[in-house]
Amino acid sequence: MLFNSLNFAIFLPIVFLLYWFVTNKSLKYQNLLLLVSSYFFYGCWDWRFLFLLIFSTLLDYYTGLKMQDAPNKKRKAFWLWLSISINIGFLGIFKYYNFFATSFAEAVANLGWHVDPWTLKVILPVGISFYTFHGLSYVIDIYKDRIKAERNFIEYSVFVSFFPLLVAGPIERATHLLPQIKKARTFDYTRAVDGLRQILWGLFKKVVIADQCAEFANAIFNNYADHSGSTLLLGALFFTFQIYGDFSGYSDIALGTARLFGIDLLRNFAFPYFSRDIAEFWRRWHISLSSWFKDYLYIPLGGSKGGTWMKVRNTFIIFLVSGFWHGANWTFIIWGLLNALFIMPSILFNTNRNNLDMVAQGRVFPSFREIISMMITFSLTVVAWIFFRADNVTQAFHYLSKIFSKSLFVAPDLINARDCLITVFLVLVFMFIEWMGREQQFALARFGFKWPRLLRLAFYLILTISVFILAGKQQQFIYFQF
């Protein structure tokens, strides 16, 4: 069930009404309703993978309790590693087995041996990377004595499978979400309206920006050999806005939906394309994953405590793992590697925490220096996205080399120039609103609050209508594949 589908438009009000009108007297029933709805939501993709989700939930619930009750540290570590091995094992089988099998076959083929790799013909269970990471953070936090194991199975299951975050995050922490699930929730008008506003903005990002950009990005990337450098550059820019609109749009809908149920999820995006360096970009892009890697990989590896060499090594490790987390393809690994290279200057010169505030805070216009920094950072991310989007590494290099050819200076060759211009216009409007609202949790949070009420309502109406009118062919959310 996609967030931008008719099914979800029916599902959400039903669950909302049941939640606040039927089960509102008891927290237990409210949580049970959330669990059943979440399983229904997940089962709409493929009910068979529900068993995997339930198994993963049971595993972490049980190992969590065992760790809590363990008589000594050794026993505790045993249960931790059992949970980690099984979780990573499942992820490995479903997501990475075919990649390793075919890569091994290709590698030995280079040595002159022929091996027929035995590959699995299974589809990747949607959201597996996200709920596996939920579970892992839970058991690691128990091991580190940051939290106590949850004894209520329903509450723990809601933490793992709460439907707004189940298939594409944000990757929640037990320390943040579980206390909210355990606490009685009351309806808050302001929070609910804010939630609706965030859903609307998320839908606009997904349907109007991402899906429109996707049509051109797909057409250009799929036939990159036939296009000029300028068209390929345009294709890369379209993909840059597509992936931002798609994923941050999804996160906004997830956060907004959770707010309707009185739950606050972790913020996942904070206007990353306004970053002044790559370190800032990674503090603003997919925040819940970056902070997960920081807390559960970078810091346990020694973080930045062991001097420059240690910092460089650990930075490369987390970017490579992050790339690999996105998918079993060399393109993602190179994408991670590129980002590690891009962030290196600020790591080496210790400037990675220079830009902690929002650009041009309290001002409308940025300074010349800020504009140049933002443009450089944006250009670097565009280059990295080419690897992320390409089908294989060869295509990415060809694509990139063609951009930097003479044909970069000819007019772009597009079949549907009219729709292309409309999309460019929409992206500009979108970025303007994002810029104006960049100091808020999401761009629309306070946008237009000083306008007359009727004008603001008309603005929301225009956004709503544009979501319907510009809904083209429904595109899957990109991050569902991860």
Add this chain to the structure above:
Amino acid sequence: MKRFLTKTFLFILVSIASLCGLYFLGNSIVRKKADFKFDRSVTSVIIGHSHPECAFDDSIIPNFKNCSYSGESYFYGLPKMKNILSQNPQIKTVFIEFTDNHLEKKVMNDGIWGESHMLNFYPTYSPFIEAADAELLLQKSDRNFLLASSISIKEQFLKIFSSNYNFRKYGRYLYLERDKTDSLVAQQQRSLANKPKEIINNNIDSNYNIGYLTRIINLCAEKGIKTYLVRSPQHKAYRDQKNEAEFEAARLKLFPEIEFLDFNNYPCLNSEFGDLEHLNYRGARKFSTWVNNLINDGLLMAANKQEFINSRMPQ
């Protein structure tokens, strides 16, 4: 909570009302300004899908306009014909492609409410589609219909803002350059080795598209316009796969009164086909020249037209 629900409900209501308003406003403006007008000299037209679109080069046949369009079913052909006939009273003859794949129920029904077809054709013709026909689309695929309706609003307003009401472009002769028939024939012969002939007449009663062909024929009859069913040339390898007896039986059952001009066996070389079902520009040029000669020699005056065609069929 009451305040939240009331305001949300009102906002949704206003949004839906605005969308409906925009839908009807856009459609009504485009309906009034739609331009289907051809040159006064055009007295005969052909409609259908990609087969006639690639076969009839209307620059070779005088006073003739090819109005076919790839993938267009009779469902979308009906509103188009209504407009063409009402804006071009000089038209006296309508040729309608009727070929083997029109009897393939699934393909044809998909051509009406399948995702890609509905999203392509509904936004184009929505200003002219009657409520009952739109209801059929809603019944058969509510999701696609809602999507197509939303795209339709965008399309109509783009026409309005650009003042471009030209609907003649949704019908044309398609100059097909490709020439892949040799490889296609070889591939098909391999795959057909042990395959039985295709059953093409699968439950014609539930083939909605045929119902719309009947309505097009009736529309022409009401206006006193002569109608012919036409089958464009197809490659022999394609013809061999189809069950000719079933096609003939279905045609006679459905349209016994309508004259059928069958060009299916018109001989073309592999290099004159774009693929097994479509002539390329070389084939179209040769075929259209031959059809033009047939018309000049009195094809439409002949008592037995098929005999007339067969007697002049090149060997």
